[in-house]
Amino acid sequence: MARKQGSHSGTTGPKVRAAALRLIARYGFAAVSMRQIATDVGVQVGALYNYTPDKQSLLYDLMHSHMAELLTAWDQEATAGTAFARLERFTRFHIRFHLPRADQVFVSYMELRNLSPDNFTKIEAMRRIYEDALDDILRAGEAEGQFIIADSRITTMGLIALLTGVSNWYRDDGRLSVGEIEKIYWDMVRKSVSA
Amino acid sequence: MARKQGSHSGTTGPKVRAAALRLIARYGFAAVSMRQIATDVGVQVGALYNYTPDKQSLLYDLMHSHMAELLTAWDQEATAGTAFARLERFTRFHIRFHLPRADQVFVSYMELRNLSPDNFTKIEAMRRIYEDALDDILRAGEAEGQFIIADSRITTMGLIALLTGVSNWYRDDGRLSVGEIEKIYWDMVRKSVSA
DNA sequence: GTCTATATGAGGATAGAC
DNA sequence: GTCTATCCTCATATAGAC
Structure with missing residues (x-):
């Protein structure tokens, strides 16, 4: 017993x-x-x-930890360089970070509506920081003439949806390595914004 | 009263x-x-x-109706033609169909885990039919040399994630018309699979 | 077809013993 | 720090009157 x-x-x-x-x-x-x-x-x-203290705080802690880890990890990963290089870095980072965290991704996305209004505001602000990192890259690439983008904000949302979607089908015992998946998605991302 | x-x-x-x-x-x-x-x-x-008869059946009915409407609408929309033309058709259809159905999209995606195993199996089968429609287009385009695609299944999942993501940010009173949004996404889709 | 009333059980959260 | 016991509220679903 x-x-x-x-x-x-x-x-x-x-x-x-x-x-x-x-x-x-x-x-x-x-x-x-x-x-x-x-x-x-x-x-x-x-x-x-x-x-x-209560169930709500437990949910908030889980989501806050995830977002904090994400932002910290990206801070350490982000580098200078051409927009092209930065976009590849972001793409590969996003996949590599999220793939082993299927539960966190799922909860952070699905349970936003179960956060209290205060907690929702805080998590959304963190999410926005991450989105802005990609937006910055896209606008820089547009300014440099490396990318052609109709609307950087929409492209940002689109690319993040594309990349986060990996978690919908990825299985640890699948036929592709993380590196191969990064490559496939980087090809799509690269071409989708290409000049 | x-x-x-x-x-x-x-x-x-x-x-x-x-x-x-x-x-x-x-x-x-x-x-x-x-x-x-x-x-x-x-x-x-x-x-x-x-x-x-019970709460579970209510959920299933909502999700089944949504998927049935989707498949019927696509059946009426799908046409012959080049893979290129078919892909544009699919892209624009997907956005146009899903944009006015934010609640259905949200429920159909988020509540899969709350379906009973039997009901889940049925909904998944319908979802698979829709995915296969896109997969067919991609493989046809690859065979015709119009597209270059690393892996049609992954590209299918990626493109659907990209397109469905519109529902995450679209607002009826936003600055862009549905037609403009279709155009922006079609540009991304087209380039992402381009040869 | 809708109402009221109820059976039966589970939920979040707390108090106080150990 | 964990346990047991409990408060109070709410849940799904059903029965029978109108």
């Missing part, structure tokens, strides 16, 4: 977050109960409230 | 579906209660069960 009492500090917190992420990705925020999460972690429901 | 009794047959059924669609799109299937739907329609909760 499972242990009924005792301290397991240091591991329960991360376990709660991991269980919540996986369950919410699979069944949706509203469909997942705190009891389900507790069972998955191996504690009773009351114990969860040592790690989150 | 609202009427407490009486027959309103002929209108309640569609109203139930319309209310369910709008509420589910906004808050998610699991988060929307039958009571909310009933309130929105203006009846008591028990009355809903004259129009659906």
Whole structure:
């Protein structure tokens, strides 16, 4: 039988977050109960409230962590260079970052409507920063004459939808490596904005 | 005060579906209660069960209707011709069909995981038929030498993600007409597969 | 076809013992 | 830090009156 009492500090917190992420990705925020999460972690429901003040905060933490990681990772990846080189960097980075994070991507996209208004505003602001990074690249390339783009904002939204869509079909045991997928998508992106 | 009794047959059924669609799109299937739907329609909760055997069937009906309409509309739109012409047709059709159906798109995409396994299988089969229509065009264009495509299946998924993404940012009162949006996306699609 | 009332169960969150 | 027990609200679905 499972242990009924005792301290397991240091591991329960991360376990709660991991269980919540996986369950919410699979069944949706509203469909997942705190009891389900507790069972998955191996504690009773009351114990969860040592790690989150409420269910909403748990969702926000998951989405905020994801966006913060994304922005930090891109900050470290972004470089100077031609718009062309920067766009390739962005394309490959986006795929490489998101592919191993299917649950985070799913939750961050699907559960926006379940954030409280305040939390939604904060997450949207982070998302906007990321979109603007691509928008900057596109406008730079247009100014340099490397790209022909009808509308940089729409192209930004289009390319991000295209690239994020990888998560819809990618499987770890699929026939293509991440590198091959990056290449295929980079070909499409490159051609779609080409002069 | 609202009427407490009486027959309103002929209108309640569609109203139930319309209310369910709008509420589910906004808050998610699991988060929307039958009571909310009933309130929105203006009846008591028990009355809903004259129009659906249960909540799950209501969701399935919404998604099935959407996919059936989509396939029927594409059947009427599809034409013979060069792969190039067929791809433009598909691109413009996809945007024109989906733009005025934001709620349906959202629900059909987001609530797949809330379908029962049987219902999921049926909806997925319909979705696959639509994807295959694009896949056929791409492979035809490749065979004719009009397109250069690394992998038709991945390109199919990529283009559908790109095109469906329009629903993420489109607003009825935005600065662009549907025709202008079709044009911008067709430029991207055309170039992305160009030889 | 709709209403009211109810059966039956699950939900988020909290209090207090250990 | 976790457990048990509980409060209070809400859920889906059904039964039977009108």
